[in-house]
Every structure is written in structure tokens, then in C-alpha cells.
Amino acid sequence: MAEDRAGTPLVEAIREAIVRGEFVPNQRLVESDLSTQFDASRASVRAALLELTNEGLVERIQNRGARVRAVSLSEAVEISEVRMVLEGLCAAKAAVAVTGEEIRELQSIGASMCEAVAEGDLLGYSSLNQELHRRVREIGGQATASRLLERLRGQNVRHQFRLAMHPGRPSVSLPEHLAIIEAICTHDPEAADAAARGHLRSVIKALKEVDRSGAPPAR
Template structure:
């Protein structure tokens, strides 16, 4: 994480960051994997990193606790949350229901501009899968889902989906690396796109729920091999 800007003379200039800005920087570092599950966070170190007092850091940590991206343990302190396999399965069960509804609403509200964005994301998704580019694949899969969320036109649903999505990102990307998983996902996204393009909300919901069920099954199988 980088905390200070450089002036024309090359000297570092302190930034005045709000608690919200500090929270966003820590959150981004967690979601990008720069801060790994189990990593310890201290107010002193973070305040020094961002060149702020401990007050905005303390407020940021409280918000991240609410989001359950960090956890506070007696005699240990604050650490990046480490999800158990059971928690991952539970979150995927919830995600299945929420994103099924997203797909249904998105199919009803889909317009030409958003449909074009979905097609582009799917093309990029396929290209990344062919190259074995897991990071690119995950980025484009996320972009595909974000377009669907935009089209569902429900701020409340979008908020819940984002909260679950962020927590699941703590589990990493191991299921995408399972043999055949990316290729299967491409076919699932193609079928979903077809249903959405036809404005078939019922089919879109069923297909998106089935897609997430397949992810859940892959995670469940991976647990026995200590992948998560």
C-alpha cells in the first residue's frame, strides 16, 4: 500500500485522509490479496503507513469489522478474516439465492448497451480462460456480474450482493484453478447470456443459480483435498 504523494522536489507530502478513505485503501488491499487472511493489522502501523492519526484508522477498522473483512480476537488483536470451508459453503448458498434474483431482474430490465457490455465481458472471459490467465478470468467474470447487478435496478439487492462477494473474495481463487472449471464456467455464462438476451427471467434465474451450485460443488470437493 502506498500512502504519500511525491512533490516536484521528490519529497513525500503527507495526505489528509478521512476514515472512509483509509477504510477503502485497507479494503482494497484485502480484496486484491495484498493483505492475506490472518495478516495482523495494528493501528500504529496503519497510521504510520497512511500518515494519519489513529482515529481514522480506528474508525476504518470498525467499519471493516462490520463488513466482516477483519476480525478481532482477544490476546491476538485485529487480523484479516480467514474463512473456514463451512463459512465459504454458507456464503455460496446465500449468493445462489441473491444472484438468482439478480439474473431474473436483469433479464427483465436488460437494454442494448448493457447487453453489449455482457457480450464483451464474455469474450474477454473466454480469452483469459484459453490463456490460463486466472487473474484476468476472475476480473472479467466480476465485470460480467457487475453488469447484471446494474441492470437489476435494486440498490438494496446490489448492496447485499457486494457484501457477500467481498467476503467470498477472502477465500481466494482456488476453485477457478480446478481442472475444467474455467471451461465449464464459460459455457454457463454463454447460456446465461442467451437467457438474459431473450428477456427470459425464469431461465436466467435458474441458470445463474445452477452456475453457483456448480461452484459450491467444486468448493465442497476441494475441501477434502485441503484446497481451501
């Protein structure tokens, strides 16, 4: 029923649709369409869009309703700079807290990332990339940083996808991710922090290079 999807679950469902690219930047979000798609009341959809507006994923246009907010390159760089600090913190926390079972899990993700790059599976690599960052946040257990990073990830999803699909990028980012895994698995918080920050510095550099190339988003 409509009421069953009201509140937080509906917000999460629309948020994930934006993050996955089901709704593209500047796309109008029509309340009646969302109500049908998510089996929710119009009032619930309206409340969810208000919350997502507060998160920076949606913007309200006077007399035109809501749409997915587009993020400029300069804002994408700023978001990545904030992520640099938070990802470093989470990686350092994970290096302290990681268990033997979690070490094996992270190493397995790293091995799968290597296979994806070797096979040229860009979408698979992109998915594993997100999984690795998510697990590092979860293992680190820094709930506030995790919430902030999840919001930032949603705002930056278009640039992240464009970067992930850029030719040659996975071969650059793979060793950076493996360095994060190695530092966490050896319980070295300082190295984990440095590796995570180094990776985000690389992301910022690549974002600027991809923008200068003028390559269209890989959709």
C-alpha cells in the same frame, strides 16, 4: 492529508485491499502501518477497522488487535448459498432492465472470457468473472442485493480465488456464465434466475471438491 482519507473512502480502500488479497486471512492489521499506507489518522483507521469488523471482514482479538478474518469451508458454502438467491434475483432484474448497449457490453465480456479460457489466462478469466457479476448487479439495479453481495464477496475472497485457480474450473464455469449472459440478453428473467442459481450450485460443489483434494491456495 490524513483527514482526507477518513470515513467511508478509507473503509472502501482497506476493504478492496482485503478483497484483492493484499491482506491475507489471519494477517494482523496494525493501525500504525495502515495509517502510513493509506495516509490516514490512527483514529480514522480505528473507525474503519470497526466498520469492517461489523461487516465480517476483520476480527478483533483481545490484547492482539485486529486481523483479517479467515472463513472456513462450511461458512464459504453458506455464503455461496445466500449468494445463489441474491445473484438469481439480480440476474432476473437485469434481464428485464438490460438495454441494447448493455447487451453488447455483456456479450463482449462473454467473448473475452472465452478468449481467456482458450489462452489459459486464469487471472484474466478471474478478473472478467468478477466484472461480469458486477455488471449484472449494476444493470439489475437492486441496490440492497448489490450491497449484500459486495460484503459476501469480500468475506469469501480467499475461497473464490482458490477456486478460480483450480485446474479445469474455468472450462466448467465458462458455459455457466455464458448461459447467464444469454438469458439476460434475451430478456428472459426466469432463465436468468435459473442460470445464476445453477452457477452457484456448481460453485458450492466445486468448493467441496477442491477442499477434499487438499490443494493449497494458488498464491
